[in-house]
Amino acid sequence: MNEFDAAFVLRWLTIAAAAVEREADRLTELDSAIGDADHGANMKRGFAAVTDALEKEPPTTPGAVLAAAGRKLISTVGGASGPLYGTLLRRTGKSLGEAPSVTRQELAVALTAGVAAVAQLGGAQVGDKTMLDALVPATEGLGESFAAARDAAERGALATVPLQARKGRASYLGERSIGHQDPGATSSALLIAALAEAAAE
Amino acid sequence: MNAQVGIVLVSHSAEVAGAVAALAQGLAGGGATAPIAPAGGRPDGGLGTSSELIVGAAHEVDRGAGVALLVDLGSAVLTVKALLAEEDELPEGARLVDAPFVEGAVAALVTASAGGDLDAVVAAASEAYTYRKE
Numbered sequence: 001m002n003e004f005d006a007a008f009v010l011r012w013l014t015i016a017a018a019a020v021e022r023e024a025d026r027l028t029e030l031d032s033a034i035g036d037a038d039h040g041a042n043m044k045r046g047f048a049a050v051t052d053a054l055e056k057e058p059p060t061t062p063g064a065v066l067a068a069a070g071r072k073l074i075s076t077v078g079g080a081s082g083p084l085y086g087t088l089l090r091r092t093g094k095s096l097g098e099a100p101s102v103t104r105q106e107l108a109v110a111l112t113a114g115v116a117a118v119a120q121l122g123g124a125q126v127g128d129k130t131m132l133d134a135l136v137p138a139t140e141g142l143g144e145s146f147a148a149a150r151d152a153a154e155r156g157a158l159a160t161v162p163l164q165a166r167k168g169r170a171s172y173l174g175e176r177s178i179g180h181q182d183p184g185a186t187s188s189a190l191l192i193a194a195l196a197e198a199a200a201e
Numbered sequence: 202m203n204a205q206v207g208i209v210l211v212s213h214s215a216e217v218a219g220a221v222a223a224l225a226q227g228l229a230g231g232g233a234t235a236p237i238a239p240a241g242g243r244p245d246g247g248l249g250t251s252s253e254l255i256v257g258a259a260h261e262v263d264r265g266a267g268v269a270l271l272v273d274l275g276s277a278v279l280t281v282k283a284l285l286a287e288e289d290e291l292p293e294g295a296r297l298v299d300a301p302f303v304e305g306a307v308a309a310l311v312t313a314s315a316g317g318d319l320d321a322v323v324a325a326a327s328e329a330y331t332y333r334k335e
Contacts, residue, residue: 038249074283078249080276083283090287121282168275 003101016194017047030183034170046077066093091117108142129163131184146199153192157185205235207262215242235313236262267294267319300326
């Protein structure tokens with residue numbers, strides 16, 4: 001498959017919602033170590049609302065699907081991951097424009113713009129122990145293949161374990177944040193793994 | 202008199218947002234003040250930030266002279282920033298104010314009630330950072 005249409009993006013987000021639902025307890029467990037123990041529940045609520053809204057009114061282009069999903073996340077998650085993931089999807093969608101289908105390369109370029117918007121919103125960079133530690137390598141991997149993006153995101157999430165958090169609630173813990181995998185980077189890796197799974201189908 | 206600037210207080214907690222709004226109204230002279238609305242917690246009553254409550258409160262206090270949004274922590278800041286980036290959710294002239302939550306709310310409401318424009322309200326709220334306590 002070389003062209004990715006609205007149905008592909010819908011499949012991606014459906015797989016992502018299922019993964020978030022399946023892994024919600026693990027995300028919350030990671031967040032209870034260095035955050036406020038609501039990441040799993042927040043993400044589950046947000047992605048369930050996304051798939052519900054998209055099923056009722058499925059947009060017809062990849063960009064429109066992502067933009068609609070992003071808006072829904074901002075309005076339903078309730079924690080910082082709402083505006084962050086919402087901005088990621090919405091800006092990625094806007095970058096894709098109104099094309100009825102896109103290539104993997106075009107998706108990689110758009111996702112890079114989405115990740116840059118997340119970095120700007122949160123004021124974080126790679127190494128701060130945030131979702132960017134998974135997303136930035138994932139966008140680089142996506143230029144090569146979906147599988148490379150998935151592996152890079154997974155490696156990036158694992159690489160947050162020895163880092164000290166410099167953003168969000170976890171940053172208040174200082175050195176005590178070291179030794180725990182970042183929940184945001186973990187959910188980002190789930191999102192990218194869902195993308196690879198959707199592409200493999 | 203020109204329309205007054207509206208003020209929205211965004212907190213993770215409905216109680217905090219509501220109490221700070223009441224405190225600001227009490228300290229702003231007791232009588233009629235500029236429009237102010239709390240947007241605290243999630244719609245289901247839990248702790249967190251709700252873009253629906255924020256957007257609703259902003260439209261409620263909008264009189265056409267701009268809306269100043271004061272926020273407490275983390276996701277409140279990020280949600281308002283993300284809403285402003287959307288461009289079509291908040292009323293025209295809505296602005297995130299970088300100010301301490303309680304002190305900024307009082308300064309903003311006093312200034313708005315006195316007829317100050319959005320720039321004056323934002324400046325008064327931000328200046329609350331310069332008041333040291335020791």
